[in-house]
Amino acid sequence: MANVETSLKEATTIIDGVLGAALVDCSSGMALGTVGGGKDLDLTVAAAGNTDVVRAKLRTMEMLGLKDEIEDVLITLGTQYHLIRLMKGRGSAGLFLYLALDKTRANLAMARHQLKKIEAELEV
Template sequence: MANTETTLKEAMTTIDGVVGVALVDYESGMALGTLGGGKDLDLGVAAAGNTDVVRAKLRTMEHLGLNDEIEDILITLGTQYHLIRLLKRRDAGGLFLYLALDRGRANLAMARHQLRTVEALLEI
């Protein structure tokens, strides 16, 4: 098991095409840890905005009466993929991993697989 900083470093170094990664509390919208990003990707703003996405999807699922869980949410942009992975462990309630990928360098299927592996390493 690894702490937040180590887990985020693992994501940055093992997943091809990563631009930035964050661990986010979707109850508050706060990033608990970030790595990467830059002038073109403010991970604090991304954390807050993607919290709204997660909340909206959970609310919609409730209205539809869907008795299921979100595995991940993919947002496809012209030059990037944004991947939101809700943590499923009981000790991680209300948290998600956010990953921004360069679409030209990333393999989306591999990124999803590797993000699951990184999630399993995370110690909350």
């Protein structure tokens, strides 16, 4: 089992094209850990904004009566992918992993696969 810092650093080294990564508390919108980012990608702002995305989708699923779980959310921009993976392990409910990826360098299928593996190994 890996801790938050180790897991986020792993994401930036094993997933091609990562611009930034964060572990986010969905109830508060606060980033519990971040790696990367910079002047063009403020991960604390991204954490709060993506919390709104997750909450909106959960509300919509509830209104539709869907009895399912969100695996991940993909937002495709002109130059980036933003990937949100809700955590489901013991003690990690209400948290999600967030990755911002450079679209020209990232392999989206591999990024999803690796992020799922990182989630499984992360101990919060």
